Amino acid sequence: MAQSPPPVLSEAEVRQWFATQVPLDDFRGKRVLLIIPDATRTAPLPLLFDALFHRLRPVVAQFDVLVALGTHPPLSETQICKLLGITEDERQKLFFQTGLFNHEWDREDRLLNLGTLTKDETSELSGGLLSLEVPVKINSRIKDYDTLLVLGPVFPHEVVGFSGGNKYFFPGIAGAEILNFFHWLGALITNHEIIGVKDTPVRRVVDRAASLIPVERRAITFAVAADASLHGLCYGTPEVAWNGAADLSSQIHIKRYPKPFKQVLSCAPPMYDELWVAGKCMYKLEPVVADSGELIIYAPHMHEVSIVHGRLIKEIGYHVRDYFTKQWDKFKDYPWGVLAHSTHVRGGGTFENGVERPRVQVTLASAISPEECAKINLGYRDPATINVESFADRENEGILLVRKAGEYLYRLG
Incomplete structure (x- = not known):
């Protein structure tokens, strides 16, 4: 209990x-x-x-x-x-x-x-x-x-x-x-x-x-x-x-669920005004997203990837850990904190024979353009197409709504 x-x-x-x-x-x-x-x-x-x-x-x-x-x-x-x-x-x-x-x-x-x-x-x-x-x-x-x-x-x-x-x-x-x-x-x-x-x-x-x-x-x-x-x-x-x-x-701050969800709408509060901090909406929910599932970071107010680190993030994109470790000579001279942020937002996955396979799809529904999302290796969805309430009370369907994401950890078990 x-x-x-x-x-x-x-x-x-x-x-x-x-x-x-x-x-x-x-x-x-x-x-x-x-x-x-x-x-x-x-x-x-x-x-x-x-x-x-x-x-x-x-x-x-x-x-x-x-x-x-x-x-x-x-x-x-x-x-x-x-x-x-x-x-x-x-x-x-x-x-x-x-x-x-x-x-x-x-x-x-x-x-x-x-x-x-x-x-x-x-x-x-x-x-x-x-x-x-x-x-x-x-x-x-x-x-x-x-x-x-x-x-x-x-x-x-x-x-x-x-x-x-x-x-x-x-x-x-x-x-x-x-x-x-x-x-x-x-x-x-x-x-x-x-x-x-x-x-x-x-x-x-x-x-x-x-x-x-x-x-x-x-x-x-x-x-x-x-x-x-x-x-x-x-x-x-x-x-x-x-x-x-x-x-x-x-x-x-730890909430447990008996089984993973195929889709999660993770709503970023206004205090997360750039993806550098709104990435917490992924970090805290990654454990309950099913393999091949989708996590949507819903942040209509968010216009920036990162004020301080945006240029570097746009150069390297968001990738799984092994994308960097298996191409270390290419990435070792970037700030390691930026590389870490990249892997945390992208989550788990594999990189074999030049092919990257993230475990889950991460989609941004924000003011960051579809072109920029594609460039940084994240999905895009127009936030205007999302009715937040349509995600509510659907946990039995494998759909989870988190209204203020980023601080509570969601786990299985």
């Missing part, structure tokens, strides 16, 4: 949790850098930020915010304020001393080299899949603070198993080398094998890289429902807080 999720917390209960579970002595007199997700994650950040700020502001020496963008596009200050629930008037008065920063992964002058993962280390951590030296770089702002405090949700994740915790450092505020390394490691293992698993080689890489950070680390992690209501919060080191929230996530 499936375990019932923990109850939803009221706003009063959330504020009481901060008042009792976040120890002031951990932050007293310290310069604190708060690390948060961008707008591509469901989270009640205005409530959480307000509760945290009023808890810590009286005792800290400094309190600034860094958005863990990874390689996502930067946010304007107005967008960061909206994300945190800060009004224009509050920015000028209550928060005038609070620095609001974006991570800058592609600026070498904004990165600090923490050291190197050796060939022996990467071989051991990856179970022998990869063996190479990997520089570990992180946003250089960390050296100006006494404590780095992560505030972010935990979900099943296609690269690391479950998101959150030290992932807010790597890749959240990291340099490209470590990011490319472990994303490709996840691709080699495959989304299907790694998603929703706590102990993974990629998580070990992330935790090992985080151990090199010479600044105290703390985290507030949480499990959140599709409507942004909270089921629970955890505080401690990133490892401890992540472990607790991942256990909650495994209760809340």
